[in-house]
Amino acid sequence: MNDITTQRLAIVIPARYGSTRLPGKPLADILGKPMVQHVYERALEVPGVHAVVIATDDERVAAAARAFGGRCVMTSPDHPSGTDRLAEVMQSVEAEIYINLQGDEPMVRPGDIAMLARGMWADSSVQVGTLCHPIDADEADNPNTVKTVLAGNGDALYFSRAKIPFARDDAPARYLKHVGVYGYRRDVLAAYSSLPPAMLEQVEKLEQLRLLAAGLRIRAFEVEPTGPGVDTPECLVRVRALMAGETGAAAVAAAPAPLPSLAGIKLVITDVDGVLTDGGIYYDATGECLKRFHVRDGLGMRLLEENGVRVAVLSGRDSPTLRKRVADLGITLYQFGVKDKHGACRTLMEQAGVAVHETVCIGDDSIDLPAFAACGLSYAVADAPVYVQRRASAVLATAGGKGAFRELADAILVAQGKEHVFGSAEGFATVMAGVAQ
Helix, strand or coil: CCCHHHCCEEEEEECCCCCCCCCCHHHCEECCEEHHHHHHHHHHCCCCCCEEEEEECCHHHHHHHHHCCCCEEECCCCCCCHHHHHHHHHCCCCCCEEEEECCCCCCCCHHHHHHHHHHHHHCCCCCEEEEEEEECHHHHCCCCCCEEEECCCCEEEEEECCCCCCCHHHCCCCEEEEEEEEEEEHHHHHHHCCCCCCHHHHHHCCCHHHHHHCCCCEEEEECCCCCCCCCCHHHHHHHHHHHHCCCCHHHHHCCCCCCCCHHHCCEEEECCCCCCECCCCEECCCCCEECCECHHHHHHHHHHHHCCCEEEEECCCCCHHHHHHHHHCCCCEEECCCCCHHHHHHHHHHHHCCCHHHEEEEECCHHHHHHHHHCCEEEECCCCCHHHHCCCCEECCCCCCCCHHHHHHHHHHHHCCCCHHHHCHHHHHCCHHHCCC
């Protein structure tokens, strides 16, 4: 058996700026650092690693890497997958085993990567290695979660976005989530780009299926449940919240029970001052209260309403200005001058005909904590006090009055498979007659 400490191990982090579902993803801020920096720093902690390299085709990512002292290799912009990018890096980085560590896995555990490397050294017949962990049946239903099924020796039989195995007649089934970390032997990686794209790969949009279709073996090593990766704006919000409360590796391993999903949200309850506005209160010469609303928030409200998600406005204040803004946006669910926000949220849920787990609220201060307690999910704006952020299910990246509501609206639409209504001219055309800012 080879010893991992005496062999050359390279960890390559492919980092594309132009992610379809979350543009600029590698540079998304998490606790004051770009996401790719978190991944890079965890890779450096893997025992016996000889080289950690960020592979990108975008100068913005390269500049960020240089700023925090990371090693970066510029690669061709024409690579169809991260593995193709890894094969190019291999030409300038010598190693026996190359670990492909995705740049959207900021909560990866160095110990899991070390287990993968040790497993490959221990069995020379393993051509490609990867990781997996158990999940429940509900998570297995999520197409953003890639599942795998294994042979008795741990080799992967298949990977899919579908729920596999299919439990006929409600037979008991064990579901495994694929963790997108790969280890390649040098000869396999050298041959990868010459393998023809497979029908399975193109249909499922999973590059590992090219390897299986070519007859290569992928050994999956089971680890403890991991923190989530970042595929969508919804994922980014959750990862920020988890990492803000993280106290060490044990906190990642013992991830909290799953919260209700944005995919099932039917009602969004929003505070006004400090969320839809910047919290400033201005008066004109007549004593009328003036407020600054962000137009993107207004559009986000209408996009939700046009796609079957109700929006309710909840405020401890009442004014002609507020009522005019709500009327202009066509919002018919609202509670003004509220003292009991918990009770008001329950009233709004009853009026909308939705359950607690189908409701999310967004707030910015202590007065919103009763609303947080009443709803299935709660989001704090980025500039909310720390003690309020800690009580929320997650924290948004955007400050109140700067488009925070729109950030949440976009995350809901993405989770419900409707990102085309704000991400393409064709999609927006289907709802534009009913929207306003």
